[in-house]
Amino acid sequence: MGTRAAPEPIRAAVSVACRAPSVHNSQPWSWVFSCGSLELHADRLRALPVVDPLARQMVISCGAALNHLEVAVAAHGLGVAVDRLPDPGNPMLLASVAFVSADDSERARSLRAAIEGRWTDRRAFGTPTDDALAGLQDLLGGHGVSLTFLGADGPSRLAEATRSGAELRRHDAAYRAELFWWTGHSGTIEGIPASALPDGATVPVGREYPRGILEPPGASDRAALAVLSTDSDTRLDWLRCGEALSELLLEATVRGLATCPLTHVTEIAASREMVRAAATASGARGRFPQVVVRLGTPSAGEFEVPRTGRRRVDDVWHDAGI
Numbered sequence: 001m002g003t004r005a006a007p008e009p010i011r012a013a014v015s016v017a018c019r020a021p022s023v024h025n026s027q028p029w030s031w032v033f034s035c036g037s038l039e040l041h042a043d044r045l046r047a048l049p050v051v052d053p054l055a056r057q058m059v060i061s062c063g064a065a066l067n068h069l070e071v072a073v074a075a076h077g078l079g080v081a082v083d084r085l086p087d088p089g090n091p092m093l094l095a096s097v098a099f100v101s102a103d104d105s106e107r108a109r110s111l112r113a114a115i116e117g118r119w120t121d122r123r124a125f126g127t128p129t130d131d132a133l134a135g136l137q138d139l140l141g142g143h144g145v146s147l148t149f150l151g152a153d154g155p156s157r158l159a160e161a162t163r164s165g166a167e168l169r170r171h172d173a174a175y176r177a178e179l180f181w182w183t184g185h186s187g188t189i190e191g192i193p194a195s196a197l198p199d200g201a202t203v204p205v206g207r208e209y210p211r212g213i214l215e216p217p218g219a220s221d222r223a224a225l226a227v228l229s230t231d232s233d234t235r236l237d238w239l240r241c242g243e244a245l246s247e248l249l250l251e252a253t254v255r256g257l258a259t260c261p262l263t264h265v266t267e268i269a270a271s272r273e274m275v276r277a278a279a280t281a282s283g284a285r286g287r288f289p290q291v292v293v294r295l296g297t298p299s300a301g302e303f304e305v306p307r308t309g310r311r312r313v314d315d316v317w318h319d320a321g322i
């Protein structure tokens, strides 16, 4: 039985949900509250036309926010009933969310703590233990997204995909202009600040960003590489992939792992094909790799890195007042 939710707790939950990761921290979402329910819209004004011409990563980012919302509303004794892509005539309306009464659970509480604790760490990681990775695949089954850990040759295959993609983009002025617009600045509420970018060489499978101020550890990267793939490549797959990505990142955070999503290798067809081949060789079922995630133990001697900024909830929240 649905509940006509009051605006205050939903607005508070939306504010928490906006801590979700998004491509280039573009935060491409807006939320409309009406008649006790909530709509999640993609905000086309925040699209990244060069890096993401089909808006695939925009939808994945919104999917991550949708899953964060589900975790956040549990604090208010609410569960969600989600209708994905409810209006074929409006592709920007990604989900209608109705609310139902539900008990908060131990798991929701720990995932909520992980929303505050999670951040994208672009430095080298230590090897994750088998225990820390156990069962993650099963966890994502419900989203219709498969998670495949790459085998021993995964890092070299992804490094090769990274190198060849970077070579293609070296003289791509539009790509570089868009990247520099969104990254490397300080004191902003959007984009990736210099404080989240390494000062010097990134890991061999990482995206090339402008130089930041985050001191890289001396050690080389021993992260596990997980590929999130889907059976088809539709808007619904992207949305569900974003939900699965959120769940993976939060659960990994609960388990004490550092994480970093990677998509530079799924943006260019040739690199994406290399990721697909690597994932298939490691047993992937899904034919379409969407996001790669680096998972590992955080760098030794980690210090508190400031969290990236977020837009004010007033900028993304619209109460239709009916």
Ligand SMILES: Cc1cc2nc3c(=O)[nH]c(=O)nc-3n(C[C@H](O)[C@H](O)[C@H](O)COP(=O)(O)O)c2cc1C
Pocket: 019, 020, 021, 022, 023, 024, 025, 057, 058, 060, 061, 064, 118, 119, 120, 121, 122, 191, 192, 196, 207, 260, 261, 262, 263, 264, 291, 308
């Ligand atoms: C769809 C998507 C694609 C992303 N691609 C990359 C990437 O290629 N490289 C990277 O270092 N981070 C990537 N990220 C992480 C974002 O840059 C990060 O979430 C954002 O800057 C906000 O920072 P936070 O995760 O620390 O809160 C991606 C995140 C999402 C959701």
